Amino acid sequence: MQMDINQFIATMGNLGFVVIIAVYLLLRLEKKIISLTQKINDLNKKLNGK
Template identity: 60%
Template sequence: METITNTPIETFIKAIGNFGFPLVLAVYLLLRFEKKIESLTEAINQLQQVIKK
C-alpha cells in the first residue's frame, strides 16, 4: 500500500475543486485577517498601558 502525502499547494487545489473558489478565498482571507486583528489588539493594549503611566 502506497502512502500519499499532499503538499499544501495540492491540498489547496483540491479544496478549490471540491468547494469552489469563492469559499476557499473567503476562508483564506478570514484566517489572514484574524492574525492581523490579533496583532492590532495587542498593539492597542500596549498603547493603553503606556498612556496609563
C-alpha cells in the same frame, strides 16, 4: 430543474474556489486584528503608566 453530473461538478468547483478564497482572507484578517488588538493594549498600558 435537473443538473447532470458535469454541471454539478462545475458548480461545486466554482463554489469551492470562492469558499477557499473567503476562508483565506478571513484567516489573514484575523491575524491582523489580533496584532492590532495587542498593540492597542500595549499603547493603553503605556499611556496609563502601567
